[in-house]
Amino acid sequence: MKMLGILLLFLVNQLEQSSLLSEASEVTEVAPSEEMAIPYIDPHAYYLGPGDKLLLVLKGKMNFLYTLYVNPNGFCILKFGSIHGTYSGYSWIDTVFVLGKSLYEVSQEIAHRVSRALPGVDVSVFLHRVRNIRVYVIGDVKHPGEYILTPLHRVSDAVNRATPRENASKANIKVLRKTSPNQEIKVDLLRYEETGDPNYNPFLKEGDVIIVPQAERWVKLWGEICTPRTYGAVTAPGQPSVKTMICELLPGDRISDILEREGGVTPWADLENAYILRGGHKINVDLRRIILYRDTAADMKLEHGDIIVIPSIPRKVCVIGEVKNPGSFDYITGSRAEYYIGLAGGFTPRADRGKIRVKRRNGEVLKYRPDLEVEPGDIIEVPRVLLKFWEDYVYLTATVIGMTATYFWIQEKFGQR
Numbered sequence: 057m058k059m060l061g062i063l064l065l066f067l068v069n070q071l072e073q074s075s076l077l078s079e080a081s082e083v084t085e086v087a088p089s090e091e092m093a094i095p096y097i098d099p100h101a102y103y104l105g106p107g108d109k110l111l112l113v114l115k116g117k118m119n120f121l122y123t124l125y126v127n128p129n130g131f132c133i134l135k136f137g138s139i140h141g142t143y144s145g146y147s148w149i150d151t152v153f154v155l156g157k158s159l160y161e162v163s164q165e166i167a168h169r170v171s172r173a174l175p176g177v178d179v180s181v182f183l184h185r186v187r188n189i190r191v192y193v194i195g196d197v198k199h200p201g202e203y204i205l206t207p208l209h210r211v212s213d214a215v216n217r218a219t220p221r222e223n224a225s226k227a228n229i230k231v232l233r234k235t236s237p238n239q240e241i242k243v244d245l246l247r248y249e250e251t252g253d254p255n256y257n258p259f260l261k262e263g264d265v266i267i268v269p270q271a272e273r274w275v276k277l278w279g280e281i282c283t284p285r286t287y288g289a290v291t292a293p294g295q296p297s298v299k300t301m302i303c304e305l306l307p308g309d310r311i312s313d314i315l316e317r318e319g320g321v322t323p324w325a326d327l328e329n330a331y332i333l334r335g336g337h338k339i340n341v342d343l344r345r346i347i348l349y350r351d352t353a354a355d356m357k358l359e360h361g362d363i364i365v366i367p368s369i370p371r372k373v374c375v376i377g378e379v380k381n382p383g384s385f386d387y388i389t390g391s392r393a394e395y396y397i398g399l400a401g402g403f404t405p406r407a408d409r410g411k412i413r414v415k416r417r418n419g420e421v422l423k424y425r426p427d428l429e430v431e432p433g434d435i436i437e438v439p440r441v442l443l444k445f446w447e448d449y450v451y452l453t454a455t456v457i458g459m460t461a462t463y464f465w466i467q468e469k470f471g472q473r
Contacts, residue, residue, distance in 0.1 A: 097183065097208065099160035105207070105262065106130060106155070107187025112166065117176040123184065124166075130155025132162075134169065148173050159183055191260050193218035195268035196225070210257045211243045214266055222302045225271040231258070232265040246304065246317065273305040275358050277318060279366035280325035310355045311364065312346055321347070326367045328418060332356075333363040370417065370433035375400040377438035378407035387432040394426035396436060408441040 104110075106128045114120035124132045134150040150169055154162045159181075167179035186206045194200045197218035205214060211231060220226075229243040241258060243266075248256035278300045303314050311332075315321065327343035343366065345351035358364075372384040373396050380401030388395075393414060403409065412424030417433040424436065 095208070097159075099163065099183075100158050101259075102159045102183065102207065103156055104154045104159060104162055105187055105189075108183065109185035110162075111182045111184040112170075113180040113182070114170065114174070115178045115180075118174065124181075126154055126187070132166070134166065136174075189260060189262040189264075191262075191264040191266060193266045193268065195266075196221045196223065196270045197268050205260055207259055207261065209260050210254075211260065211264075211266060212245050212248070212257050214260060214264075215245070215268060218266075218268070220268055221270075223271050223274055225269050226304055227306060228269055228272070230267045230269075232267065233261060234263045246306065250317070271302075271304040273360040274302050275305050275309075275314060275360070275362040275364060277301045277303055277314065277364050277366070279330075280322040280368055281318065281366065282320045282322050305358060305360060305362075309358050311341065311343075311358065312350075312355050314358065314364065315343075315347070321366055324369050324371070326369045326417075330364070330366045332358075333365060334359060334361070373430055373432065374435045375438070376435065378404045378440050379438050380404055387430070391430055392426060393424055393428040393430055393436060396430060397426075397438075403438065406440050408439045411439050413437050 104126055106126050108126045110124040110126075110132065112120075112122040112124055112134075114122075120136070122134075122136075124134070126132055130153055132152045132154050134148070134152065136148045150173070152162065152166055152169065157165075163181040166181050170179045171177065186208055188204050189207060190202055190204055191214050192200075192202050193214050197215070197220050199218050201218070203214050203217050205217075211229065215229065226245040227247070229245065231241040231243055233239040233241060243258065244256045247253065281301055301318060303318055306313070321327070321343070325343070327347065330341045330343045332339040332341055339356075341356070341364070342351075342354050345354040371387045373387050373391075374384050375396050376382045379397065380403075382400055385396055385399045397403065409424075413436075414422045414424055414428060414430070415435040415437065416422070416431060422428065430436075
């Protein structure tokens, strides 16, 4: 029993130690650092600062690989010791001030200094890792605050991280930059998206304060919008399947400007039945003329508060009249008229097949052909033939005779009085 108690105490102790070790490992575990994949950058446009890491490569009379760090004071320390080869036993230390200098300038200066100290050696300097910087986003965003990015990020990256609200401006963003004196930079992300000019969307710098104001003028897009952007996309109240977007309105903007800027319309947009709601009035708009034919006469100027409504093309085909199962049927691209007649169960015996008509959404009426290609929203009308079988003629004749006999009977009965 004594041995059993000692064994139990030993097991309990081991369990406690293992649990403590697991807790300690959970506390001390640090997520691996995420190094940013560096794209090609212009060495004349990238300016170094504390935290940047450079890679120094020497080739020729000696082969050497050395990592240079930009310290908090803005210096890189060049240190060579225990060198093998032609310069065996040679040691050398130097400092280079790099803060605020371009990568090209620093590369040239380091190459000059090393070549002077070690003749016959080719020198190359590369940016190995970019530093982190702190920027601040405030204004009409959902998550204002501090963001840690890099000098390779642009203003749009910080703004998107902060998630702009539905009516946030993209054309009038301001950046307050710590310089002597302080600098205010205007950022126009709409122009950047249209032109690709990086001057409208500059790179970030340490301490930048980005101010996102509300849009002063705007319009709404409602309906068949092609993939609304995250920036400004909202859901129509009570209609979760309908896309709605608030779009900033620039001076002189027309319908085509807004549609092109926001991605256009879906293939299911009813271009001929779009309209604008303005001050309680409905203004019809022919988007087919605007989009397909670039008709400037139809491309009207927009006003603040306009709502552009782009309805969906009806995705049904109706078959009514003398068919066995009249109703609406799903539209299938390329289907012919006879296909929908078949879905409706076929013609009844009294169908007047020579007078079947197909009505388009635009009011056009076409004569029925079995191979006629049907469009979404079409109505196939199958009229009833008036007289078809001999029974109809007998019935009609009997009816006429009966009515005539009744007339003469009434005349004979009451006419004498």
